Amino acid sequence: MVVGDDDQSIYGWRGARIENIRQFTHDFPNAQTIKLEQNYRSTGNILQAANAVIANNPDRLGKELRTDGDSGEPVHLYAGFNxxxxxxxxxxxxxxxxxxxxxxxxxxxxxxxxxxxxxxxxxxxxxxxxxxxxxxxxFFERAEIKNALAYLRLVNSPNDDTSLERVINIPTRGIGEKTVEKLREAARSQEISLWQALRNLVKASVVGGKAGKSMAAFVELIESMSHAGETLDLGELSDHVVTMSGLIDHHSKEKGEKGQARVENLEELVNACRQFDMDELDLDEETEAMTPLDAFLAHAALEAGTNxxxxxxxxxxxxxxxxxxxxxxxx
CATH class of the missing domain: 3.30.1370 (Ribosomal Protein S8; Chain: A, domain 1)
Structure with a gap:
């Protein structure tokens, strides 16, 4: 027995295709097809609307959902401007x-x-x-969003130790915990930020091998994105950061629907930056002088902190x- 639904596509990422259902009847011509069209949950109006929408799919095999229940309340549609x-x-x-x-x-x-x-x-x-x-x-509690915001905070202020620790090895770039601990020790002993310690270690070539090269590449990445931030607006900068940091590419290569969802979340973060309007914020005199990036990061922190x-x-x-x-x- 084989079960399939030509009106659903949620398992497309697993290789589910309508062609598989179509081909089955050719491969097994004597198989009996039983359509499950009786619906026990939805009202008649809901099913009528659903049937009308899905009928526009030219690739489906065709079935008509029905119910013995009442018509129920009408289905309302609102088409927003945006x-x-x-x-x-x-x-x-x-x-x-x-x-x-x-x-x-x-x-x-x-x-x-x-x-x-x-x-x-x-x-x-x-x-x-x-x-x-x-x-x-x-939204702002999701790991991929926290990672992207950490990169944006580093672009805004490289001396943000918490953000640096969060993404120095995200995506994985060969900087392990032992290397990070060396970085912490250097920062503590010299009473400087992790970023300053990182630059010093790279300049002095204290850490060799792959980890040393990765640390140098990370410093170059943050400096490059910070330089880009001087000319790009908030939307352009966020797009630049999620791309150049490797976050988009990293999650695009993940198998399954979770990777796709994480990419969509990062793209939505870029949209949020493009749509961000400081004029809608209730800013006091001290914060009115903030840059758009400052204001957006403050806004994101506030949203994430609201339980x-x-x-x-x-x-x-x-x-x-x-x-x-x-x-x-x-x-």
Missing amino acids: EMDEARFITDRIKDAATKGTARSDIAVLYRSNAQSRILEEAMLRAAIPYRIYGGQR QADQFQDSVQMMTLHSAKGLEFPL
């Missing part, structure tokens, strides 16, 4: 539903990929709507469509 307008519409709907007595925990916001959560998270925070990311992390709602708090549930399988929400 993703920010879309997020505002969603938060307005949530606030309206909450004032009419709907519990926030009965509301779910679904999106295709985790990278799309950033705009929605920011809109939720601005609207003071508590939320939880179901089965995942908030999700507690597990049992009445909060909106946010998740990917894939994570939502088997779950039900009134709104």
